[in-house]
Amino acid sequence: MSDVVGFKKHPSDTLKVGKGFHLSDTDPDSTPGYPGDKNDGEVLLADLDDNLALLQEQLFAESRFGGTKRVLLILQAMDTAGKGGIVTHVMGAMNPQGVQMKSFKAPTPEEKSYDFLWRIEKEVPAAGMVGVFDRSHYEDVLIHRVHRWASPKELERRYIAINEFEARQTAAGTKIIKVMLHISEDEQKQRLLARLDEPAKLWKYSSNDLKERAFWGDYMDAYQKAFEKTGTEAAPWHVVPANKKWYARIAVQQLLLEALEGLNLKWPVPDLDVPTERELVERS
Numbered sequence: 001m002s003d004v005v006g007f008k009k010h011p012s013d014t015l016k017v018g019k020g021f022h023l024s025d026t027d028p029d030s031t032p033g034y035p036g037d038k039n040d041g042e043v044l045l046a047d048l049d050d051n052l053a054l055l056q057e058q059l060f061a062e063s064r065f066g067g068t069k070r071v072l073l074i075l076q077a078m079d080t081a082g083k084g085g086i087v088t089h090v091m092g093a094m095n096p097q098g099v100q101m102k103s104f105k106a107p108t109p110e111e112k113s114y115d116f117l118w119r120i121e122k123e124v125p126a127a128g129m130v131g132v133f134d135r136s137h138y139e140d141v142l143i144h145r146v147h148r149w150a151s152p153k154e155l156e157r158r159y160i161a162i163n164e165f166e167a168r169q170t171a172a173g174t175k176i177i178k179v180m181l182h183i184s185e186d187e188q189k190q191r192l193l194a195r196l197d198e199p200a201k202l203w204k205y206s207s208n209d210l211k212e213r214a215f216w217g218d219y220m221d222a223y224q225k226a227f228e229k230t231g232t233e234a235a236p237w238h239v240v241p242a243n244k245k246w247y248a249r250i251a252v253q254q255l256l257l258e259a260l261e262g263l264n265l266k267w268p269v270p271d272l273d274v275p276t277e278r279e280l281v282e283r284s
Helices: 038-047 049-063 083-089 139-146 152-171 185-197 207-213 216-230 245-261 274-283
Strands: 070-077 099-103 130-134 174-182 237-241
Touching (some): 049 070, 070 083, 083 130, 083 245, 139 216, 237 245
């Protein structure tokens, strides 16, 4: 087996949105911090699957004994950017019993009758779980900004509400990882054409994707504003170049591993007399 090629610089450093960040400066075709190619990336992804699974099991085990820690991965992107691939190839290494997945679509009439965070609050991961939001509360400051469905005053209220919501989740023991998968306009075009050409992908195609594509520049501006308004120390944004799907997957895997390792997880020790229990088992 070939040697495993690791990152030279961690994605939490190279991809983190900081002061002075401009989305237009990020090349969607780049692979920041990683010196390898696609084959190397696929080897690295597979090599770290067991690490991810082990940490998830520790997180889950701690919660069975009163632990309150949890992780929430928020995935935002333009259509075809690869959110589903992250779920399949990265989250797929985890035990599904410990993963809480939610894909947010257009709000229902009932959801519209409440504040925009109402439906989000109901889906936050429970203690011991790794939650994944495929789209999220950020839709309410992205598409609503692009199509002017919300006034500037209302958008400002939502930015504040989002920061307060994420601060509450952090205080409750949630480690939040916010990721924007960044693809180019041309790459999206090629992926949309591939959906039309390949029978196995045709079901994914929606004419609405083409309609939203016409607002590409407005969406990039909306993302930039969201980064500026909601990037906090506790819940920073990470912009992951995603023209190369293999790179996006290993970058998100690295962010998840770092988040879980940072929780200082330990195997819980049950309150029982092991020698006595062993003797009872042997006699059974």
